[in-house]
Amino acid sequence: MSGSGEFDLIARYFTRPARRSPLGVGDDCALLAPAAGMQLAVSCDMLVEGRHFLSTVEPARLGHKALAVNLSDLAACGARPLAFTLALSLPAVDEAWLADFSRGLYALADAHGCELVGGDTTRGPLNLCITVFGEVPAGAALLRSGARAGDDVWVSGTLSLPAEAFELARGRMEQPTPRVALGLALRGIATAAVDISDGLVGDLGHVLRASGVGARLDADAAANLLATGDTAGLDIDLRRACALAGGDDYELAFTAPASARAAVEQAGRASATAVTRVGAIEAEAGLRLVDAQGAPVTQHVASFDHFA
Ligand code: ADP
Numbered sequence: 400m401s402g403s404g405e406f407d408l409i410a411r412y413f414t415r416p417a418r419r420s421p422l423g424v425g426d427d428c429a430l431l432a433p434a435a436g437m438q439l440a441v442s443c444d445m446l447v448e449g450r451h452f453l454s455t456v457e458p459a460r461l462g463h464k465a466l467a468v469n470l471s472d473l474a475a476c477g478a479r480p481l482a483f484t485l486a487l488s489l490p491a492v493d494e495a496w497l498a499d500f501s502r503g504l505y506a507l508a509d510a511h512g513c514e515l516v517g518g519d520t521t522r523g524p525l526n527l528c529i530t531v532f533g534e535v536p537a538g539a540a541l542l543r544s545g546a547r548a549g550d551d552v553w554v555s556g557t558l559s560l561p562a563e564a565f566e567l568a569r570g571r572m573e574q575p576t577p578r579v580a581l582g583l584a585l586r587g588i589a590t591a592a593v594d595i596s597d598g599l600v601g602d603l604g605h606v607l608r609a610s611g612v613g614a615r616l617d618a619d620a621a622a623n624l625l626a627t628g629d630t631a632g633l634d635i636d637l638r639r640a641c642a643l644a645g646g647d648d649y650e651l652a653f654t655a656p657a658s659a660r661a662a663v664e665q666a667g668r669a670s671a672t673a674v675t676r677v678g679a680i681e682a683e684a685g686l687r688l689v690d691a692q693g694a695p696v697t698q699h700v701a702s703f704d705h706f707a
Pocket residue numbers: 409413414423424425426427428485486487515516517518519520
């Protein structure tokens with residue numbers, strides 16, 4: 400994008416006075432000031448038209464989602480959001496689109512006290528990349544590597560169909576709620592955590608590998624977490640498959656010692672987030688699916704292949 404057009408657009412849609420950060424949009428760098436004793440938690444996620452959303456997406460929903468997927472990464476680490484940057488590539492300057500997009504973006508940003516402090520704007524295929532910065536007390540971040548045999552496996556909220564399927568089928572984009580408050584409440588309680596962006600089995604797999612453990616997962620407990628409406632008419636095999644391999648939920652999957660069950664439930668209440676126990680960590684590597692009675696489930700699940 401050339402010359403004054405770019406700067407007008409940044410001034411109009413992406414500049415607000417920084418409140419928490421010492422320096423926001425407008426200089427060569429933004430400045431952040433994490434509190435003493437805190438570590439910066441940094442994550443970056445890109446959304447590409449045609450791959451993550453359709454050109455017909457409502458821009459306010461896209462603004463929400465672009466930030467939500469990044470806040471979800473902070474949530475999984477138990478980090479408190481501070482600020483974010485936005486790199487934006489746009490095919491053309493469409494004022495109505497930009498106004499709606501920035502409204503959706505700022506609504507979620509304000510809800511989390513996370514401010515836009517910089518970015519880059521250029522002409523090109525529609526593409527969005529947000530980098531988010533959070534803070535967490537040194538040593539207190541929730542990692543993927545902390546799960547231990549005997550821990551419970553928990554999932555927050557409800558599970559759903561992959562967002563792409565949702566958008567293609569319904570012509571609209573999901574509005575995930577990043578579980579930031581739950582992540583903060585789980586500091587010192589959860590032993591490991593991950594946010595679910597590729598399906599429960601796939602993302603729990605990251606925790607199992609990083610922690611050098613395996614798990615037993617109750618496929619029926621997971622199927623019961625499907626948001627009603629999405630999959631009401633499907634048979635149990637399909638419901639299990641949706642819950643295990645479906646996607647893009649931006650819920651947290653986490654582990655905690657069995658002795659911490661009451662503390663996990665209290666963290667759920669404190670953050671107004673449902674938390675459900677769906678399995679147990681075991682020393683033996685791999686993932687074993689069981690039904691509600693504890694009998695093995697042999698059903699094939701797409702992202703299950705990682706564990707073959
Ligand atoms: P530079 O040439 O130093 O990269 P730019 O001219 O690209 O700076 O941007 C000018 C200012 O506007 C910088 O502070 C930059 O962080 C900010 N900025 C550019 N694009 C965006 C955007 N989409 N959202 C927020 N801030 C932006």
